[in-house]
Amino acid sequence: MVKKAASKEKRLMSVTRDLQFEEKVKYSFGGETYSSLRENDFMDASRFPFTDFAINTDKASYSNIRRFLNMGTAVPPDAVRIEEMLNYFNLEHRAPDNGDVFRIETKLSDCPWKPGNQLFFIKASAKKLDLESIPPSNLVFLIDVSGSMDMPNRLPLLKSAFKLMVNNLRAIDTVSIVVYGGTVGVWMTPTSGAEKEKIHKSIEELYPGGSTAGESGILSAYRLAQSQFIPNGNNRVILATDGDFNVGQTSEEDLERLIIQQRQKGIYLTCLGVGMGNYKDSKLEVLAKKGNGNFSYIDDEKEAEKVLVKELTQTMYSVADDALMHVHFRPEALKSYRLIGFDNKYAAISDTSSILEGGEVGSGHTLMAIFELELKDTTHTSSLAIGDVEVSYKLPGDSISRKLIEKITVTPEQFTSLPPTYQFASGVALFGSLLKESRFTKNCSWQKVYTIVHPVIKPDDYLQAEFLTLLEKAKKIYYKGKPSRLRSSSMR
Template sequence: MLKHLPTLLLGLMIYFQTGIPTEGFAQSALSSRSAGKVKATIVDADNNQPLPAVTIQLRSKKGVVIAGTVSDENGKAMFELDSNVASIQVMYIGYITQSFQVKALKPGSALNIKLKPSHNALQETVVVSLGIRGKALMASPALYGSRSLQGYAAEYNTEDYSPINENTFHTVSTNPLSTFSIDVDRASYANVRRFLNNGDMPPIDAVRVEEMINYFDYQYKNPTGNDPVAIHTDMAVCPWNNEHQLVRIALKGKEVAKENLPPSNLVFLIDVSGSMQGPQRLPLVKQAFKVLVNQLRPADRVAIVVYAGAAGLVLPSTPGNEKTTILDALDKLEAGGSTAGSAGIKLAYETAAAHIMRNGNNRVIIATDGDFNVGASSDGELQRLIEKEREKGIFLSVLGFGMGNYKDNKLETLADKGNGNYAYIDNFEEARRTFVTEFGSTLFTIAKDVKLQVEFNPKHVQSYRLVGYENRMLADEDFNDDKKDAGDMGAGHTVTALYEIIPVGSKSRTPAVDPLKYQQNKAVGDNSPEVLTVKMRYKTPESSKSQLVTQVLLWKQQDIKDAPEDFRMATAVADFGLLLRNSEHKGKATYEQVLKIAGSARGSDEEGYRAEFIQLVKKAQLISNNHGTK
């Protein structure tokens, strides 16, 4: 039976309270037609000890939570009543919930609440703030033996990733087309870095090779024509299997000077639930958004929506030059309560739509660990919600935070279905990169629904395998279907895709279907040097009709050490990803090989990202050696 909750454990236990974290938020959510304040004191019914962080929810006649607050360390709380409030519900982990009808209360009165302990409440407690499932733990080693709380959290980690079934080789004679959506996300790389910096190998499904490749800056040439995206192609001998060739397809989005970028209508959607407590969660969220606020111009606007047990608007749409007002609103945010993510998403889109800029950039930026547990929370429900909202012409950026309970699969779905991008923020430097170094590419879309379709020439290519992009594959028919959603590119964005191909005449063989009776694939002329043709479709941000761009790659024989610097870097990262995944296609890949290729591709490296990559490879090598793996 829980008699008292020590202040030390508030960060762990508050996750289970369903409510809004601060009195200030509760007041802002209520109608301005306030009927008066009510003071409350909440104590344990058995010993009259004050109970801190008790959730108080204000509900409508239909039982909908419209505001709330939590008690302070002395068990004190204050809230306002108006005509919308019909009842009050008081909840605390380990105690029996109590409800009161508003008509029984008088404004200005003092409410003394005695909560009775529940003998069964602790049997199903789940502490997710540190990723722990099972019985609740007090901050005493006696409760869990010699194991540290951190070690217990690691053992009961509840992070969630979508399964990745690696792309296999396809025979050109029967499958000459490869179609996929581009991906500018880079969350996987930062998340992998977090694991390696903590001395752990990442889960296999956390390693999305294309996001690791696209984390890096590549100096591809800007488009020169009317199209906002340029295509570049190249090929070289594959380093992890010298019998094969590696084809690089690179896209470069048009760069736009900051002063020429259109104005922005932004809504910060911030998860302030209990699971966002801790230095790598809400405090880091505040730091990240402060960096962005300092980049805003007078023509830009920002609103702030938060959600925990319910969603609320804590800052109406405000001009970008009123930085003090915006920063003050961020500073006041505190974490506590359960996670009504879907309600927050709806309110954020409604807020963005109310101030939409027809010739500007309209975007919701959500910051969360993805651990939704109130309202729509399944991947399917969230996907349908986002797909419906994106039709308003509002784009989405997803920023992931936290560890232990991190829901990567949900955040990837949000970004994928919401015409947006996805980054994982594991430190302040990553926040700076997202909102300062890459301000334009993060926030300003220049091409949407960007799809690639590659046709291979059977004269030169026996079979092929797309490296990564498993979650972005499309049916061949989807390429010409303008209703089919695909990835978006921001100003200055680069996208790189690698194909491992088995040339005609190679000793390597892949399983194939029987020869087709009625179909015949012919090369473009017996002497054609064309290896493949790349087709790209994109839409301008305001259009619903796609444009087509094509590029041909001619056969080229070169060693990877002679390939351009950016090609070598992308190859090193792909090689590393195959090792982290322990891929069946890793061939003769080794950490030494990755280090050699990456070392030759460092270049000027002004931001130091390539040097950091080399250090991560060395850490992975050390960890894998300690685990007895290659």
């Protein structure tokens, strides 16, 4: 009975305790699907001093946004997840002390887009695993080879991506390949990471065709992963697809039930999304988050290299599971607060059985949470007791819940005096808010984003430089009034 009840629960990204929300409508964009999101409101700190949210390593939203802007089109508002946009960038990792899993840092400054308000930053850096002692991996590449993958930015891109990843595997790592499309089956039996030529050849010989029997492929991959299970190792299925599951179980609810059953076996799930037009972001997000895993969108070979080579340990090796951040604000210090990003699905809000479920945090990952605050006294120049921050998590393979608690006392700083990382993160958050057409930043301009980030851009940081290029593209696209037409035409 317990398992049956749990299978119906929907996953919340954040929750303000004791607050109830209403159900809303859904958005879609052409043949692509995105989970409808409800932006977090300002909360009265005296009535709702506690707020909690899930933390993870997901980065898919930013590269998907980049794909739309590079095509010269506006971004579907529900494709914008600000916490994933912040996850995408290097936020200057600082190693935790004394063997802790997390290091917490906080800052408080004036809000550049709302005079009189403040921004409260919580930066959490996860510990880095020692590359020499990373446990052996049991990896199953679950690759969609259906007919819809027969495009240059789908299967050929994934083949290049997996070959890049294989180059970094060790002899103690094991790789298997399961395919699904016209047929479902084991394409390559478990093979040592040392046999790179054999693995490359198997990947190169993949060809597309047929329907997408997603359910059967997932079950087959998990069975194979379980047969090669490494106790205390990194056991993971890596699903690569455009998410167009058109045979077998197709609804998000069905996929949730399937993955919940499989994750009990101690096998992680990483989802790599590709493609456009029929890309199913909503389904891949469900799979990753219900499967104790993470989610990336690969739009080109540079992104493949970033996710599967440069950030391999972040993507593939967890240091914390079921990770949640809990913030207790002190009502005597502030009137209200708004969590930027970490927005919930409308369906989860309206479901009384919904729960807040933690995420997976990868090795060496640094995340940033930003709150917009209305303080009771804006003249503070000395230290201010904002509240308490707690991170709860479990170690991989462990059922014991652990906690790191920090009492937060911060000294307000001028925004321009903040470290460049914090200023840049604020610009990214505002960029996402404008893409979402947020009612909280409706009086802001794209030029304001430029004013925030341009002084702190690192000339040798390719991703930050690219951000400026995307900002310029967004300014031209949205100046033409496309987002309003997009919103009205995408309602279903």
